[in-house]
Amino acid sequence: MESMAKTIEKRIQREAHILCFGFPAQGHLSPILQFCKRLASKGVKVTLISTCTTSTTSKFIQTQASSIKVEFISDGTEEEKSKATSPEDYFERYKVCVSQSLSEFIEKQLNSECPPKFLVYDSIIPWIFDVAKSFGIDGAPFFTQPWAANSINYHFLQGRFKVPLEEPIVTLPSMPPLRVNDLPSYFDVNGTYPLSLDLLVNQFSNIEQPNWLFCNSFDKLEDEIVKWMASKYPVKNIGPSIPSMYFDKRLESDKAYGLSLFKPNTDTCMTWLDSKEIDSVVYVSFGSIAALEKEQMEEVAWGLKRSNSFFFWVVRESESEKLPSNFLEGTSEKCLVVSWCSQPEVLAHKSVGCFMTHCGWNSTLEALSFGVPMVAMPQLFDQTTNAKYVEDVWHVGVRVRMNEAKLVTREEIELCIKEVMEGERSKDFRRNSEKWKELAKEAVDEGGSSDKNIEEFVAKLLSS
Structure with missing residues (x-):
C-alpha cells in the first residue's frame, strides 16, 4: 500500500x-x-x-x-x-x-x-x-x-x-x-x-x-x-x-x-520569555527595513521604560548605535534587546501580551494569527493602511499619533502601551484578537x- x-x-x-x-x-x-x-x-x-x-x-x-x-x-x-x-x-x-x-x-x-x-x-x-x-x-x-x-x-x-x-x-x-x-x-x-x-x-x-x-x-x-x-x-x-x-x-x-536574512538568537529569547508571566511582555519590532531616526529611537526607548512593562525589543545591529547611552544598563531588569529573533515563536509565547509593530503585512498578519493585540507605529509603504485597519476595522489595538514635528513622543508611546496592556479597552482588544486567531486557523x-x-x-x- x-x-x-x-x-x-x-x-x-x-x-x-x-x-x-x-x-x-x-x-x-x-x-x-x-x-x-x-x-x-x-x-x-x-x-x-x-x-x-x-x-x-x-x-x-x-x-x-x-x-x-x-x-x-x-x-x-x-x-x-x-x-x-x-x-x-x-x-x-x-x-x-x-x-x-x-x-x-x-x-x-x-x-x-x-x-x-x-x-x-x-x-x-x-x-x-x-x-x-x-x-x-x-x-x-x-x-x-x-x-x-x-x-x-x-x-x-x-x-x-x-x-x-x-x-x-x-x-x-x-x-x-x-x-x-x-x-x-x-x-x-x-x-x-x-x-x-x-x-x-x-x-x-x-x-x-x-x-x-x-x-x-x-x-x-x-x-x-x-x-x-x-x-x-x-x-x-x-x-x-x-x-x-x-x-x-x-x-x-x-x-x-x-529563511532568515538575519541570524536569530532563539535560545536566549525563549529562556527570557519563559521567565515572565502570561501577557506581561511588550514585544517590539520594526521589521527588517524600517530605520528610525536617532531622536525617534530615543523616544521609543524612554517610552518603553516609562510604560513599566517588561519589554522584548528587536534592534537590528545597524540600528543599535541609536539607542540612548546607558539605556540598556538602566533597564536590564525589565528588558531584553536582541538583534533578531524567530518572530512566530515569540508571538506564540504565552508571556507576550502586546506587539508594538511597524505594521508590515507579515508582522500584522502574524499578530492577528497569534491573537496578540497591537500598538501600531507605521513607517513605510502599506504599513499606514494596515495600522488604520488594526485600530478602526479589526479593533485589535491602537495607533500612535505624531506631534507637529512628526515625532511620536515617549508620552504617547507610554500611553498607547498602557491602553493595550491594561486600559479600559484591553479586554476588548484581547477578545477581538482571539476571534481573528480562530478565523485565521479556520x-x-x-x-x-x-x-x-x-x-x-x-x-x-x-x-x-
Missing part, C-alpha cells in the same frame, strides 16, 4: 511542476516560501527561484525547506549593479538581467524530466508573467500586501483619485473613509517615493491577463474588499502564510519560515477557505 502511494505521488509530481519566483527581500520571501510548502504538500513538485545569491542563505533555505527545491539565478554582476545611477536605473537593470537569466533557467527546465507547467511570481515584478508566457507557461502574481493596500493601488491606477488629494477624505468601494495618512506612504503629496509608487501601483499593469491572483490574506479578514475585487478578478487568498505547526500542524516540522485548516483555494489550483493544474 505504501509503495503504491509513493508511485502515485511520483506520477503526480511528473505531471505538475510549479515554479515560484520570490523577490529577494525578507518580507517577500517568507510568505511565498510558505506558499511553496503548502503547494508541495498537495503532491506537486515545487521549485522556488530567487536572486539571493549568497551561499550561506542558499544552504539555510535548503536545510529548512526540504520539501521544495531552491534555485538561485543571476541578477547581474556586482560591476553591472554598481553602474546604476538611480534606484529606477537599478530596477531597470534588474529587469533586464533577471529576464535573461530566468529565460535561460526555464529553457533548461523545459528539457528536464519534469518540465514546469506554471510560474507564480511576486506581484511587484509583473513582467515575470511575460517571461513565462514566452515559453508557453501560464503564470499568476502572488501579492504580499493585503487587499486593503492592493485595492488602493488598483483604484489609483484606474484614476479614481489623484495625489495630492483633491479632498481630505478618499472614498473607495468596500473600504472605510481614508485620510491621507491612511493611504500607503508612497502616495506622499511631495512625491517622496516615486519609485515605490511605480513599483507597487504597477502590480496591476497586466491585471487582466492572469487566471489567478494569489494573496497572503484570508477571506474573512478582508471580507468586503475581497468580495468586491473577486467580482471583477480571479482573487484567491491562500493565507495566512505562516508555519503550519502553529495552526493545522499538517506540514511536519514546519515551525519556522526556513482558513488554513483542512476544508478552510485558503486550503480550498490551494486545492482548487492544484486540481486545475493537474487537469490541464
Whole structure:
C-alpha cells in the first residue's frame, strides 16, 4: 500500500511542476516560501527561484525547506549593479538581467524530466508573467500586501483619485473613509517615493491577463474588499502564510519560515520569555527595513521604560548605535534587546501580551494569527493602511499619533502601551484578537477557505 502511494505521488509530481519566483527581500520571501510548502504538500513538485545569491542563505533555505527545491539565478554582476545611477536605473537593470537569466533557467527546465507547467511570481515584478508566457507557461502574481493596500493601488491606477488629494477624505468601494495618512506612504503629496509608487501601483499593469491572483490574506479578514475585487478578478487568498505547526500542524516540522536574512538568537529569547508571566511582555519590532531616526529611537526607548512593562525589543545591529547611552544598563531588569529573533515563536509565547509593530503585512498578519493585540507605529509603504485597519476595522489595538514635528513622543508611546496592556479597552482588544486567531486557523485548516483555494489550483493544474 505504501509503495503504491509513493508511485502515485511520483506520477503526480511528473505531471505538475510549479515554479515560484520570490523577490529577494525578507518580507517577500517568507510568505511565498510558505506558499511553496503548502503547494508541495498537495503532491506537486515545487521549485522556488530567487536572486539571493549568497551561499550561506542558499544552504539555510535548503536545510529548512526540504520539501521544495531552491534555485538561485543571476541578477547581474556586482560591476553591472554598481553602474546604476538611480534606484529606477537599478530596477531597470534588474529587469533586464533577471529576464535573461530566468529565460535561460526555464529553457533548461523545459528539457528536464519534469518540465514546469506554471510560474507564480511576486506581484511587484509583473513582467515575470511575460517571461513565462514566452515559453508557453501560464503564470499568476502572488501579492504580499493585503487587499486593503492592493485595492488602493488598483483604484489609483484606474484614476479614481489623484495625489495630492483633491479632498481630505478618499472614498473607495468596500473600504472605510481614508485620510491621507491612511493611504500607503508612497502616495506622499511631495512625491517622496516615486519609485515605490511605480513599483507597487504597477502590480496591476497586466491585471487582466492572469487566471489567478494569489494573496497572503484570508477571506474573512478582508471580507468586503475581497468580495468586491473577486467580482471583477480571479482573487484567491491562500493565507495566512505562516508555519503550519502553529495552526493545522499538517506540514511536519514546519515551525519556522526556513529563511532568515538575519541570524536569530532563539535560545536566549525563549529562556527570557519563559521567565515572565502570561501577557506581561511588550514585544517590539520594526521589521527588517524600517530605520528610525536617532531622536525617534530615543523616544521609543524612554517610552518603553516609562510604560513599566517588561519589554522584548528587536534592534537590528545597524540600528543599535541609536539607542540612548546607558539605556540598556538602566533597564536590564525589565528588558531584553536582541538583534533578531524567530518572530512566530515569540508571538506564540504565552508571556507576550502586546506587539508594538511597524505594521508590515507579515508582522500584522502574524499578530492577528497569534491573537496578540497591537500598538501600531507605521513607517513605510502599506504599513499606514494596515495600522488604520488594526485600530478602526479589526479593533485589535491602537495607533500612535505624531506631534507637529512628526515625532511620536515617549508620552504617547507610554500611553498607547498602557491602553493595550491594561486600559479600559484591553479586554476588548484581547477578545477581538482571539476571534481573528480562530478565523485565521479556520482558513488554513483542512476544508478552510485558503486550503480550498490551494486545492482548487492544484486540481486545475493537474487537469490541464
